[in-house]
Amino acid sequence: MVVVSFSGDVLPIFQRRCVKCHGGERTEEGLILKTYADVMAGSWNGPVIEPGSAADSYLVEQVVSGEMPKKQPDLLPSEIRVISAWIDTGALDN
16 A cells, blocks of 8 residues: 655645645635645635545545636646545545
């Protein structure tokens, strides 16, 4: 099993693709994606990550459906796989 690292694999995707609206000048829906603690805190509407289940994670639902990122190209399938694998293996702070 491949170990996916939050700091080495997932956070760089968030920094490249998400923090413009979720952690930079703006914080859409109260969701900040700049640190592990921010990600796990979720949004104004509650958690966006269900550790152990990418299929039940709102964040994954949003990127798979193409709803996020808004007004930007969709995440690449490889980026979605990395995020999903991280969540499926427990969404660890690693």
